Amino acid sequence: xxxxxxxxxxxxxxxxxxxxxxxxxxxEVLKSGMLLAAEPxxxxxxxxxxxxxxxxxxxxxxxxxxxxxxxxxxxxLDARDLNEALRVAAxxxxxxxxxxxxxxxxxxxxxxASAGGAT
Amino acid sequence: xxxxxxxxTVYRQxxxxxxxxxxxxxxxxxxxxxxxxxxxxxxxxxxxxxxxPANPVAWLVSTGRFKxxxxxxxxxxxxxxxxxxxxxxxxxxxxxEHGVLHDDRLRLIFTCCHPGLGDAARTALTLRxxxxxxxxxxxxxxxxxxxxxxQRIVRAKHKIRAAGIPYEVPAAAELPARLASVxxxxxxxxxxxxxxxxxxxxxxxxxxDEAIRLARLLVELLPEAEVVGLLALMLLHASRQGARxxxxxxxxxxxxxxxxxxxxxxxxxGLRLVERALALPRWGSYALQAAIAAVHVEAPSHEETxxxxxxxxxxxxxxxxxxxxxxxNRAVAIAMRDGPATGLALVDALLARGELxxxxxxxxxxxxxxxxxxxxxxxxxxxRTALTLxxxxxxRRYLERRLREMEAAVxx
Numbered sequence: 035x036x037x038x039x040x041x042x043x044x045x046x047x048x049x050x051x052x053x054x055x056x057x058x059x060x061x062e063v064l065k066s067g068m069l070l071a072a073e074p075x076x077x078x079x080x081x082x083x084x085x086x087x088x089x090x091x092x093x094x095x096x097x098x099x100x101x102x103x104x105x106x107x108x109x110x111l112d113a114r115d116l117n118e119a120l121r122v123a124a125x126x127x128x129x130x131x132x133x134x135x136x137x138x139x140x141x142x143x144x145x146x147a148s149a150g151g152a153t
Numbered sequence: 154x155x156x157x158x159x160x161x162t163v164y165r166q167x168x169x170x171x172x173x174x175x176x177x178x179x180x181x182x183x184x185x186x187x188x189x190x191x192x193x194x195x196x197x198x199x200x201x202x203x204x205x206p207a208n209p210v211a212w213l214v215s216t217g218r219f220k221x222x223x224x225x226x227x228x229x230x231x232x233x234x235x236x237x238x239x240x241x242x243x244x245x246x247x248x249x250e251h252g253v254l255h256d257d258r259l260r261l262i263f264t265c266c267h268p269g270l271g272d273a274a275r276t277a278l279t280l281r282x283x284x285x286x287x288x289x290x291x292x293x294x295x296x297x298x299x300x301x302x303x304q305r306i307v308r309a310k311h312k313i314r315a316a317g318i319p320y321e322v323p324a325a326a327e328l329p330a331r332l333a334s335v336x337x338x339x340x341x342x343x344x345x346x347x348x349x350x351x352x353x354x355x356x357x358x359x360x361x362d363e364a365i366r367l368a369r370l371l372v373e374l375l376p377e378a379e380v381v382g383l384l385a386l387m388l389l390h391a392s393r394q395g396a397r398x399x400x401x402x403x404x405x406x407x408x409x410x411x412x413x414x415x416x417x418x419x420x421x422x423g424l425r426l427v428e429r430a431l432a433l434p435r436w437g438s439y440a441l442q443a444a445i446a447a448v449h450v451e452a453p454s455h456e457e458t459x460x461x462x463x464x465x466x467x468x469x470x471x472x473x474x475x476x477x478x479x480x481x482n483r484a485v486a487i488a489m490r491d492g493p494a495t496g497l498a499l500v501d502a503l504l505a506r507g508e509l510x511x512x513x514x515x516x517x518x519x520x521x522x523x524x525x526x527x528x529x530x531x532x533x534x535x536x537r538t539a540l541t542l543x544x545x546x547x548x549r550r551y552l553e554r555r556l557r558e559m560e561a562a563v564x565x
Contacts, residue, residue, distance in 0.1 A: 035317045114319070115318070116317045116319065117321070117323065121327075136316075138317055
């Protein structure tokens with residue numbers, strides 16, 4: 035199963051975790067064969083939001099999120115099950131300063147039949 | 154024994170065991186439940202003619218699996234894009250059967266109590282899938298509408314499927330944390346039944362029994378110190394159940410309970426289990442709380458309780474689990490050992506820290522210590538504060554009674 039681990043940090047802790055530590059863990063997960071992708075993100079003030087309304091593209095600065103913890107990076111994994119994904123997520127160094135949300139990747143339902151089988 | 158009765162007995166004793174194995178073989182709770190019902194339907198049809206098989210559990214598992222495959226094949230004709238996997242074959246060798254089936258029940262418990270599910274979902278799912286309670290029975294016991302509980306169970310099963318919560322006993326490194334989650338569910342179930350007031354008691358006493366049954370099963374499957382400790386703790390608490398309320402349904406505090414009404418069978422078993430738990434490695438807060446409960450039940454009267462030992466046990470408990478509630482209990486034990494003034498100073502210092510400011514039992518304890526120190530006005534004020542913070546009716550009645558007694562003494 036594919037899992038997306040979303041890393042959330044408060045702005046105060048954005049740089050609490052040294053890049054070297056993050057890179058080290060990246061290599062470790064890479065070697066395990068479970069890693070599909072992982073990237074850190076720039077802070078929220080560099081974000082631009084796109085919306086399409088009535089066929090019109092609206093581009094705005096932000097978002098100006100009200101939440102305290104903001105998306106700071108992600109790991110996309112191919113793990114056997116949730117327990118394996120949680121083990122990897124717990125090892126992501128920023129988990130010590132913020133939080134990591136683990137979400138299963140959904141398959142698109144195409145052609146009227148469920149591609150996922152027993153749903 | 155007639156065949157119908159034989160089937161009934163097997164259903165009561167073994168249906169959840171069969172279910173646990175079918176979940177592993179079919180990889181899905183709902184398919185396993187369907188297969189279980191199909192297997193018992195087949196047993197009702199066939200056993201009267203063929204007789205009860207030598208190994209009814211194995212018969213039901215293989216029949217259930219066969220029926221499930223049959224269902225899948227029939228459904229397949231209607232599913233264009235077939236991604237359904239054939240269910241796993243049962244273990245080829247029956248010699249290993251006991252070990253595998255044994256693990257299936259543990260797998261089921263750990264899956265239902267996975268920390269990725271919320272507390273309410275975990276308790277409902279465990280009672281439904283491990284204990285086999287109906288959704289209606291769970292709803293009645295938790296005083297909730299049945300559709301709420303049903304929806305909670307459906308959502309939990311959906312999360313298990315969609316998020317890929319595995320059907321497995323956690324690895325050794327993760328076992329302590331995951332076991333804590335299982336024990337928490339069992340203790341939540343127990344307390345839900347134990348704290349029920351007398352009026353609703355007949356509906357909810359089932360929960361204390363169910364929790365004890367679950368803990369017994371877990372002791373059998375995974376005899377860790379904390380599992381044994383939790384069973385001991387629940388038995389020792391349950392032994393006092395009958396003496397905790399009077400004929401009017403009012404709460405009787407420990408010091409006023411008729412100790413002859415405590416149930417000696419549960420006490421004896423509880424005491425044996427406390428010793429067993431403390432002799433095992435890795436005991437923790439459940440085993441310690443059981444040890445404290447053991448000192449209480451062994452005392453001939455409240456005054457003759459070994460308060461020094463209880464104080465010592467609370468010291469150790471505080472080191473294992475440094476919570477303000479544990480500190481409060483330790484302060485109360487110290488008050489019994491050294492007198493109310495010493496205890497009151499500790500409780501006041503604790504209340505001043507603020508964490509327990511809205512905890513009714515902290516104010517009730519303060520009220521009690523003031524009363525025993527002879528500070529009448531302060532005691533009455535503390536009882537009133539405790540009353541504003543107490544939601545449970547029996548506890549409110551108890552505090553109101555104490556307050557009235559004091560008011561009568563002042564005016565009289």
